[in-house]
Amino acid sequence: MNIDNVRQYLKSLSLPDFRTRQIIKNYFSGRFDNFVAMSDLPLALRNDLDARFPLLSVTESTLLVSEDSKKAALRLHDGLHIESVLMDYGEWTTACISTQVGCPLACTFCATGKMGLKRNLTVEEIIDQIIFWKNKSFPTRVDRIVFMGMGEPFLNWDNLLEALKIINNKDYLNIGSRKISISTAGIAPKIIDFANLNTEINLALSLHSADQKVRDLLMPISKSFSLIDLKKALDYYTHKTNRQVMLEYILIDQQNDRPEDIKLIKQFIGSNFLFHVNIIPLNPVKGGLIPSTRQAEFTQDLDKAGIPFTVRRSIGRSINSACGQLITQI
Numbered sequence: 001m002n003i004d005n006v007r008q009y010l011k012s013l014s015l016p017d018f019r020t021r022q023i024i025k026n027y028f029s030g031r032f033d034n035f036v037a038m039s040d041l042p043l044a045l046r047n048d049l050d051a052r053f054p055l056l057s058v059t060e061s062t063l064l065v066s067e068d069s070k071k072a073a074l075r076l077h078d079g080l081h082i083e084s085v086l087m088d089y090g091e092w093t094t095a096c097i098s099t100q101v102g103c104p105l106a107c108t109f110c111a112t113g114k115m116g117l118k119r120n121l122t123v124e125e126i127i128d129q130i131i132f133w134k135n136k137s138f139p140t141r142v143d144r145i146v147f148m149g150m151g152e153p154f155l156n157w158d159n160l161l162e163a164l165k166i167i168n169n170k171d172y173l174n175i176g177s178r179k180i181s182i183s184t185a186g187i188a189p190k191i192i193d194f195a196n197l198n199t200e201i202n203l204a205l206s207l208h209s210a211d212q213k214v215r216d217l218l219m220p221i222s223k224s225f226s227l228i229d230l231k232k233a234l235d236y237y238t239h240k241t242n243r244q245v246m247l248e249y250i251l252i253d254q255q256n257d258r259p260e261d262i263k264l265i266k267q268f269i270g271s272n273f274l275f276h277v278n279i280i281p282l283n284p285v286k287g288g289l290i291p292s293t294r295q296a297e298f299t300q301d302l303d304k305a306g307i308p309f310t311v312r313r314s315i316g317r318s319i320n321s322a323c324g325q326l327i328t329q330i
């Protein structure tokens with residue numbers, strides 16, 4: 001729902017302001033997936049709005065459900081599809097949101113990267129994934145948001161920023177900055193721009209190797225923005241915001257799980273105590289890379305080297321909704 005369009009239309013009907021507020025509140029509540037169901041509005045208005053605007057810009061195409069996550073393929077107005085995920089951590093739920101249809105960055109461990117880029121998502125298409133999950137899981141709330149779905153969020157910068165304002169706005173989705181995380185593959189200039197926003201939104205970098213040659217192979221974007229560029233940008237970020245940065249690290253057999261990789265990670269971190277490594281077991285992707293068999297040794301070595309780290313719990317593997325597994329055929 002493009003809020004401005006609906007607002008303008010209601011204005012043209014000379015409806016009182018409280019009606020607009022009521023409709024917007026209903027929309028963001030996630031209780032509805034169409035206008036007709038909004039029984040606190042006059043029936044004629046509901047039918048009229050329903051005929052003019054779809055409430056959501058995404059429609060469910062398929063929905064897969066596992067014990068700890070849900071994955072939806074969502075159809076967009078032009079027939080393209082994206083995937084979006086809701087993860088259940090027991091005490092809270094996290095929606096993993098896509099920002100692009102496909103992705104241009106072609107990371108070798110990622111199914112989305114094999115699709116190429118079809119287009120950026122609009123602000124509504126980003127927000128409506130959250131409304132969709134609120135509606136699907138009602139009355140459970142969507143508590144946290146991670147921009148780790150399809151696409152590189154920093155390559156859809158303007159729409160991302162607009163969406164963040166709506167997510168944050170107390171009258172709209174009202175999700176606090178500290179409950180939102182953005183993961184980038186390493187668009188160094190945008191990390192600087194992000195630092196300059198002075199926001200409390202969390203930042204994660206998909207590091208995956210601190211060896212320039214290996215990273216170039218795993219993540220082609222690394223040839224445009226080297227580890228040196230990223231280190232400078234991240235040091236600027238932590239200096240400016242005093243906030244922690246998550247360094248995402250998928251463990252891949254014999255590529256980035258070697259003893260020398262510990263030394264390289266330590267070198268990359270240097271004296272920056274705000275870096276935290278997030279170890280992610282590799283999720284299988286058809287024709288993809290092989291998961292490391294050295295996770296226990298690797299984490300022991302991280303520990304010995306005094307590198308702060310966490311091993312991330314993998315959610316949603318059984319329905320291919322885990323990290324790097326999102327892909328649509330259309």
Ligand code: SF4
Pocket residue numbers: 103104105106107110111112113114149150151152185324
């Ligand atoms: S890991 Fe992220 S940046 Fe890399 S191809 Fe996949 S979606 Fe794009």
